[in-house]
Amino acid sequence: MSEKLQKVLARAGHGSRREIETMISAGRVSVDGKLATLGDRIESDKSLKIRIDGHQVSIAESATEVCRVLAYYKPEGELCTRNDPEGRPTVFDRLPRLVGSRWIAVGRLDVNTCGLMLFTTDGELANRLMHPSREVEREYAVRVFGEVDDDKIRQLSKGVQLEDGPASFKTIKFAGGEGINQWYNVTLTEGRNREVRRLWEAVGVQxxxxxxxxxxDIQLPKGLPRGGWMEMELPAVNYLRTLVGLPEETVTKISVEKDRRRTNANQIRRAVKRHSNVSGSPRRTGGSSSSRTKDNSGATTGRSGTPTSRSGAASTRAGTSTGRAGTSTGRAGTSTGRAGTSTGRSGGGSKKRGS
Known part of the structure; x- marks a missing residue:
């Protein structure tokens, strides 16, 4: 049975479908010596010579190939691209090196946005997690500048018209702040370009x-410094696969020890600081963003001035291998976050989220 070329290449781990579609459109992919075009279909069981940028690639699915997933704390100032012609830092610069595979970004964050990004070696998993039909929730902590009244909240919840169609927040929760500088936690079930910013701008708020x-349900890992990564263990990987209708893995491959160039949290932080100084990307102020403490109510306080989500969704901390210390936390299962208890600093004082 024939399948779309981009689907076959994504399944073989050569990128997400979106990335491969871009490659095809740019004339970088050929099949048996002929340039591929969008919409081409191939028989994946046939012997074909497929090349990307002139290099022959395999489309065979290896029985020993293991789906791997990384959680990465993207800092502001990094681009979500593999290579930048201007030499600016990218999210791929600090990821562990792979042999015979590549990391595929699950969606994007714009250059001025920080926080959780997922990377996987499975192109089909990446594509399904990004696809709006799956309605996978994304949660953001947002600091806004401007008056926010009940009418604006209703507009954002009901929906506003953007240039690429109607959009709305699934949930909006006040998370602290005073005056016209306030924090909110918002959720979406799609990942359109700059959608969070454009929604707020549509009601006159910056x-x-x-x-x-x-x-x-994958939270930004507690204690992970900006520019640091953690590899998900089997329960977390299978949670994501089940979420989008893919079969579970039976084995894991936490073999990043050979790839690690930083062996503890302090080394990561020093490397991040050097990287930021060289690249000119924004530096952290006011303490480490990875230093978070819990109060007696279970609220999480972010010392960097940003509230950490405890939206009530199950937080999948199902064992993660950290890129900092070469150890696995091995905490299988999930923990339930408490809604309305996240504390963020805005201005100089901290406010608890409204419940």
Whole structure:
């Protein structure tokens, strides 16, 4: 049975479908010596010579190939592209090196947005997690500048018309702040370009800071410094696969020890600081964003001035291998976050989220 070329290449781990469609449109993919075009279909069981940028690639699915997923804390100032012609830092710069595979970004964050990004070696998983038909929740902590009244909240919940169609927030929760600088936690079930910022701008409110704190039930890992990564263990990987209708994996491959160039949290932080100084990307102020403490109510306080999500969704902390210390936390299962208890600092004082 024939399948679309981009689907076959994505399944073989050569990128997400969206990335491969871009490659095809740019004339970078050929099949048996002929340039591929969007819409081409191939028989994946036939012997075909498929090349990307002149290099022959395999489309065979290996029985030993293991789906891997990383959680990465993207800092502001990094681009979501593999290579930048101007030499600016990208989200791929600090990821562990792979042999015979590549990391595929699950969606994008714009250059001025920080927070959780997921990367996987499975192109089909990446495509399904990004596709709006799956309605996978994304949660953001947003600091806004401007008057926010009940009417604007209703508009954002009901829906506003953007240039690429109607859009709305699934949930909006006040998370602290005073005056015209306030924090909100918002959720979406799609990932259109700059959608969070454009929604607020549509009601006359500017976003002064934006941070993704959750994708599905995967929270931004506690204690992970900006520019740091953690590899998900089997329960977390299978949660994501089940979420989008893919079969579960039976084995894991936490073999990143050979790839690690930083062996503890302090080394990561020093490397991030050097990277930021060289690239000119925004530096962290006011303490480490990864230093979070819990109060007696279970609320999480972000010392960087951003509230961390406890939206009530199950937080999948199902064992993660950290890129900091080469150890696995091995905490299988899930923990339930409490809604309306996240504390963020805005201005100089901290306010608890409204419940």
């Amino acid at each position: 976003v002064s800071r934006l941070m993704r704190v959750r994708y599905g």
